[in-house]
Amino acid sequence: MSAQTERTAIYPGSFDPITKGHEDIVRRALGFVDRVRVAVAHRRTQKKDGLFPIAKRIELIRQSFADEPRVSVGEFEGLLVDFAQRSGARLIIRGLRAVSDFEYEFQMALMNRQLWPEVETVFLAPDARYSFLSASLVREIASLRGDVSDFVSPHVLDALNERFGAAAT
Numbered sequence: 001m002s003a004q005t006e007r008t009a010i011y012p013g014s015f016d017p018i019t020k021g022h023e024d025i026v027r028r029a030l031g032f033v034d035r036v037r038v039a040v041a042h043r044r045t046q047k048k049d050g051l052f053p054i055a056k057r058i059e060l061i062r063q064s065f066a067d068e069p070r071v072s073v074g075e076f077e078g079l080l081v082d083f084a085q086r087s088g089a090r091l092i093i094r095g096l097r098a099v100s101d102f103e104y105e106f107q108m109a110l111m112n113r114q115l116w117p118e119v120e121t122v123f124l125a126p127d128a129r130y131s132f133l134s135a136s137l138v139r140e141i142a143s144l145r146g147d148v149s150d151f152v153s154p155h156v157l158d159a160l161n162e163r164f165g166a167a168a169t
């Protein structure tokens with residue numbers, strides 16, 4: 001397939017750190033697009049404090065998809081739609097875990113469309129095992145030395161253990 005006809009989707013987020021829920025969404029997206037570009041948003045863009053620096057988040061995401069050449073990883077500052085345009089992607093992927101996610105996600109999808117009418121947002125439901133999972137809960141549990149081994153891949157667990165000291169796993 002030529003670069004012109006390939007369908008690329010952007011999967012944006014903080015990924016601080018990447019969880020099994022995120023990994024699940026990317027692999028589901030690869031069921032109907034040719035490439036997924038995981039886009040790590042800079043902190044300034046998000047007005048949130050982070051745990052891992054952007055470079056580390058990117059390294060962890062790359063390790064998660066070391067087996068998958070159709071996944072690339074980038075970082076962005078500023079508007080998501082600008083980054084999507086620069087990446088040649090008209091599709092934004094977002095995971096929808098529960099009804100509580102819906103309002104914010106719907107608002108973002110419509111605002112992104114207002115900013116760039118050609119962009120479409122596709123919501124994917126994760127595996128039910130990850131429907132209550134969030135990176136912020138993972139950070140909190142790991143910081144309190146709880147076991148997050150069900151929720152993150154082993155290389156992410158190592159990074160969390162390095163950051164907080166060995167957890168009960």
Ligand code: PNS
Pocket residue numbers: 012013014015041045046078079080081107108109111112
């Ligand atoms: O992992 P998150 O925190 O749910 O991701 C939120 C993210 C990064 C997708 C969102 O904050 C975003 O798109 N930020 C970029 C700035 C932007 O484009 N804002 C307008 C969105 S309507």
